[in-house]
Amino acid sequence: DTAVSQTPKYLVTQMGNDKSIKCEQNLGHDTMYWYKQDSKKFLKIMFSYNNKELIINETVPNRFSPKSPDKAHLNLHINSLELGDSAVYFCASSQGPQGLGEKLFFGSGTQLSVL
Amino acid sequence: QKEVEQNSGPLSVPEGAIASLNCTYSDRGSQSFFWYRQYSGKSPELIMFIYSNGDKEDGRFTAQLNKASQYVSLLIRDSQPSDSATYLCAVNMNNQGGKLIFGQGTELSVKP
Numbered sequence: 001d002t003a004v005s006q007t008p009k010y011l012v013t014q015m016g017n018d019k020s021i022k023c024e025q026n027l028g029h030d031t032m033y034w035y036k037q038d039s040k041k042f043l044k045i046m047f048s049y050n051n052k053e054l055i056i057n058e059t060v061p062n063r064f065s066p067k068s069p070d071k072a073h074l075n076l077h078i079n080s081l082e083l084g085d086s087a088v089y090f091c092a093s094s095q096g097p098q099g100l101g102e103k104l105f106f107g108s109g110t111q112l113s114v115l
Numbered sequence: 116q117k118e119v120e121q122n123s124g125p126l127s128v129p130e131g132a133i134a135s136l137n138c139t140y141s142d143r144g145s146q147s148f149f150w151y152r153q154y155s156g157k158s159p160e161l162i163m164f165i166y167s168n169g170d171k172e173d174g175r176f177t178a179q180l181n182k183a184s185q186y187v188s189l190l191i192r193d194s195q196p197s198d199s200a201t202y203l204c205a206v207n208m209n210n211q212g213g214k215l216i217f218g219q220g221t222e223l224s225v226k227p
Contacts, residue, residue, distance in 0.1 A: 090158055
Protein backbone atom coordinates (compact mmCIF):
# COMPACT_ATOMS: atom_id res chain seq x y z
CA ASP A 1 0.00 0.00 0.00
CA THR A 2 1.76 3.13 -1.26
CA ALA A 3 0.99 6.10 1.00
CA VAL A 4 1.53 8.85 -1.59
CA SER A 5 1.44 7.69 -5.18
CA GLN A 6 2.02 9.77 -8.27
CA THR A 7 1.91 8.95 -11.95
CA PRO A 8 3.62 8.80 -14.30
CA LYS A 9 7.11 8.11 -12.94
CA TYR A 10 8.72 9.31 -16.17
CA LEU A 11 7.39 11.84 -18.64
CA VAL A 12 9.26 12.66 -21.84
CA THR A 13 7.63 15.19 -24.11
CA GLN A 14 8.23 17.87 -26.70
CA MET A 15 8.33 21.61 -26.06
CA GLY A 16 4.94 23.21 -26.37
CA ASN A 17 2.96 20.15 -25.30
CA ASP A 18 0.50 20.02 -22.39
CA LYS A 19 0.90 17.30 -19.77
CA SER A 20 -0.56 16.28 -16.41
CA ILE A 21 0.81 14.54 -13.33
CA LYS A 22 -1.56 12.85 -10.91
CA CYS A 23 -1.15 12.33 -7.17
CA GLU A 24 -3.17 10.43 -4.59
CA GLN A 25 -2.60 9.88 -0.88
CA ASN A 26 -4.27 7.26 1.32
CA LEU A 27 -2.98 8.60 4.64
CA GLY A 28 -6.09 10.61 5.43
CA HIS A 29 -4.04 13.81 5.42
CA ASP A 30 -5.66 17.19 4.93
CA THR A 31 -2.80 18.94 3.13
CA MET A 32 -1.09 18.15 -0.16
CA TYR A 33 1.79 19.79 -2.00
CA TRP A 34 3.69 19.97 -5.23
CA TYR A 35 7.46 20.43 -5.02
CA LYS A 36 9.95 20.88 -7.84
CA GLN A 37 13.50 19.54 -7.52
CA ASP A 38 16.01 20.90 -10.00
CA SER A 39 19.22 19.30 -11.22
CA LYS A 40 21.11 20.69 -8.22
CA LYS A 41 18.76 18.83 -5.85
CA PHE A 42 17.18 22.07 -4.63
CA LEU A 43 13.64 21.26 -3.51
CA LYS A 44 11.20 24.13 -3.83
CA ILE A 45 7.51 24.30 -2.99
CA MET A 46 5.15 25.22 -5.81
CA PHE A 47 1.64 24.79 -4.41
CA SER A 48 -0.16 23.61 -1.30
CA TYR A 49 -3.79 22.66 -0.81
CA ASN A 50 -5.55 22.16 2.51
CA ASN A 51 -8.87 20.37 2.25
CA LYS A 52 -9.12 21.25 -1.45
CA GLU A 53 -8.36 24.93 -0.79
CA LEU A 54 -5.25 26.55 -2.25
CA ILE A 55 -3.14 27.93 0.61
CA ILE A 56 0.33 28.30 -0.90
CA ASN A 57 0.88 29.53 -4.42
CA GLU A 58 4.50 30.33 -5.05
CA THR A 59 5.80 32.46 -7.89
CA VAL A 60 5.19 29.84 -10.52
CA PRO A 61 4.33 30.54 -14.19
CA ASN A 62 0.60 30.39 -14.74
CA ARG A 63 1.25 27.58 -17.22
CA PHE A 64 1.23 25.42 -14.09
CA SER A 65 -2.26 24.79 -12.74
CA PRO A 66 -2.95 22.53 -9.78
CA LYS A 67 -6.33 20.93 -9.22
CA SER A 68 -7.63 19.19 -6.12
CA PRO A 69 -10.91 17.36 -6.73
CA ASP A 70 -10.89 16.10 -3.13
CA LYS A 71 -8.46 16.15 -0.24
CA ALA A 72 -6.91 12.82 -1.26
CA HIS A 73 -6.00 13.96 -4.77
CA LEU A 74 -3.87 16.77 -6.15
CA ASN A 75 -3.06 16.92 -9.84
CA LEU A 76 -0.70 19.22 -11.71
CA HIS A 77 -1.37 20.32 -15.25
CA ILE A 78 1.35 22.06 -17.24
CA ASN A 79 0.59 23.93 -20.45
CA SER A 80 3.02 24.85 -23.21
CA LEU A 81 5.96 22.97 -21.73
CA GLU A 82 9.37 24.64 -21.91
CA LEU A 83 12.90 23.24 -21.68
CA GLY A 84 13.32 24.83 -18.24
CA ASP A 85 10.42 22.81 -16.88
CA SER A 86 12.60 19.70 -16.95
CA ALA A 87 12.96 18.58 -13.34
CA VAL A 88 11.65 16.05 -10.85
CA TYR A 89 8.22 16.92 -9.50
CA PHE A 90 7.28 15.52 -6.10
CA CYS A 91 3.85 15.31 -4.62
CA ALA A 92 3.70 15.30 -0.81
CA SER A 93 1.15 15.29 1.96
CA SER A 94 0.97 16.18 5.64
CA GLN A 95 -1.64 15.87 8.36
CA GLY A 96 -2.12 19.63 8.51
CA PRO A 97 -0.73 22.77 6.90
CA GLN A 98 2.94 23.73 7.12
CA GLY A 99 3.77 25.93 10.04
CA LEU A 100 2.49 23.48 12.61
CA GLY A 101 5.63 21.35 12.59
CA GLU A 102 4.02 18.99 10.13
CA LYS A 103 6.04 16.13 8.67
CA LEU A 104 5.89 15.63 4.93
CA PHE A 105 5.39 12.31 3.19
CA PHE A 106 6.60 12.34 -0.40
CA GLY A 107 5.53 10.45 -3.47
CA SER A 108 8.13 8.71 -5.62
CA GLY A 109 8.49 11.65 -8.00
CA THR A 110 7.90 12.29 -11.69
CA GLN A 111 10.97 12.85 -13.83
CA LEU A 112 9.87 15.33 -16.50
CA SER A 113 12.11 15.75 -19.53
CA VAL A 114 11.18 18.38 -22.10
CA LEU A 115 12.95 17.96 -25.45
CA GLN B 116 22.09 35.00 3.33
CA LYS B 117 20.13 32.00 2.04
CA GLU B 118 17.07 31.10 4.04
CA VAL B 119 18.37 27.60 4.79
CA GLU B 120 21.98 26.88 4.05
CA GLN B 121 23.95 23.64 3.97
CA ASN B 122 27.34 22.67 2.64
CA SER B 123 26.64 20.77 -0.56
CA GLY B 124 29.56 18.41 -0.02
CA PRO B 125 30.28 15.75 -0.90
CA LEU B 126 31.16 14.80 2.66
CA SER B 127 33.16 11.62 2.74
CA VAL B 128 33.62 9.59 5.94
CA PRO B 129 34.98 6.09 6.55
CA GLU B 130 32.65 3.34 7.71
CA GLY B 131 32.18 3.42 11.46
CA ALA B 132 33.00 7.12 11.82
CA ILE B 133 30.70 9.92 12.94
CA ALA B 134 29.23 12.00 10.11
CA SER B 135 28.36 15.57 11.04
CA LEU B 136 25.96 17.51 8.84
CA ASN B 137 25.31 21.18 9.45
CA CYS B 138 22.57 23.64 8.60
CA THR B 139 22.01 27.33 9.32
CA TYR B 140 18.80 29.28 8.85
CA SER B 141 17.97 32.95 8.54
CA ASP B 142 14.71 33.36 10.46
CA ARG B 143 15.30 33.64 14.20
CA GLY B 144 11.61 32.98 14.90
CA SER B 145 11.57 29.52 13.29
CA GLN B 146 10.33 26.74 15.57
CA SER B 147 10.37 23.44 13.67
CA PHE B 148 13.36 21.74 12.08
CA PHE B 149 13.60 18.58 10.03
CA TRP B 150 16.16 16.31 8.45
CA TYR B 151 15.17 14.35 5.34
CA ARG B 152 17.30 11.69 3.68
CA GLN B 153 17.18 11.26 -0.09
CA TYR B 154 18.81 8.32 -1.82
CA SER B 155 19.80 8.86 -5.44
CA GLY B 156 16.75 8.62 -7.68
CA LYS B 157 14.37 8.32 -4.72
CA SER B 158 12.08 10.64 -2.81
CA PRO B 159 12.98 12.47 0.43
CA GLU B 160 12.20 10.57 3.62
CA LEU B 161 11.90 12.14 7.06
CA ILE B 162 14.49 10.80 9.52
CA MET B 163 14.55 13.34 12.34
CA PHE B 164 12.69 16.38 13.60
CA ILE B 165 13.48 18.71 16.49
CA TYR B 166 11.60 21.59 18.05
CA SER B 167 13.54 22.42 21.24
CA ASN B 168 17.08 23.55 21.89
CA GLY B 169 19.49 20.77 22.70
CA ASP B 170 19.95 17.23 21.46
CA LYS B 171 17.45 14.64 20.30
CA GLU B 172 18.62 11.08 19.79
CA ASP B 173 17.03 8.31 17.73
CA GLY B 174 19.18 5.23 17.28
CA ARG B 175 22.38 6.21 15.48
CA PHE B 176 21.01 9.68 14.66
CA THR B 177 21.25 12.77 16.86
CA ALA B 178 19.77 16.12 15.92
CA GLN B 179 21.16 19.18 17.64
CA LEU B 180 19.45 22.56 17.72
CA ASN B 181 20.83 25.91 18.83
CA LYS B 182 18.24 28.61 18.20
CA ALA B 183 20.49 31.41 19.48
CA SER B 184 23.04 30.56 16.81
CA GLN B 185 20.34 29.61 14.26
CA TYR B 186 22.05 26.32 13.73
CA VAL B 187 20.82 22.75 13.46
CA SER B 188 22.96 19.69 12.89
CA LEU B 189 22.61 15.97 12.33
CA LEU B 190 25.15 13.48 13.68
CA ILE B 191 25.23 9.94 12.36
CA ARG B 192 27.19 7.59 14.60
CA ASP B 193 28.78 4.38 13.33
CA SER B 194 28.22 5.46 9.73
CA GLN B 195 27.38 2.69 7.29
CA PRO B 196 27.68 2.61 3.49
CA SER B 197 23.86 2.45 3.46
CA ASP B 198 23.84 5.95 4.97
CA SER B 199 25.29 7.32 1.72
CA ALA B 200 22.64 9.74 0.49
CA THR B 201 21.81 13.43 0.29
CA TYR B 202 20.60 14.89 3.58
CA LEU B 203 18.17 17.79 3.34
CA CYS B 204 17.67 20.24 6.18
CA ALA B 205 14.19 21.84 6.28
CA VAL B 206 12.89 24.67 8.42
CA ASN B 207 9.39 26.05 8.99
CA MET B 208 10.08 29.74 8.38
CA ASN B 209 8.06 31.73 10.86
CA ASN B 210 8.47 34.92 8.83
CA GLN B 211 6.85 33.21 5.83
CA GLY B 212 3.74 31.91 7.52
CA GLY B 213 5.42 28.68 8.51
CA LYS B 214 6.36 27.66 4.99
CA LEU B 215 8.79 24.72 4.91
CA ILE B 216 12.02 25.76 3.23
CA PHE B 217 14.65 23.20 2.27
CA GLY B 218 18.38 23.64 2.11
CA GLN B 219 20.24 22.49 -0.97
CA GLY B 220 21.27 19.27 0.72
CA THR B 221 24.59 17.72 1.75
CA GLU B 222 25.76 14.65 -0.13
CA LEU B 223 27.22 12.08 2.25
CA SER B 224 29.43 9.24 1.09
CA VAL B 225 30.40 6.52 3.56
CA LYS B 226 33.38 4.52 2.34
CA PRO B 227 33.73 0.84 3.37
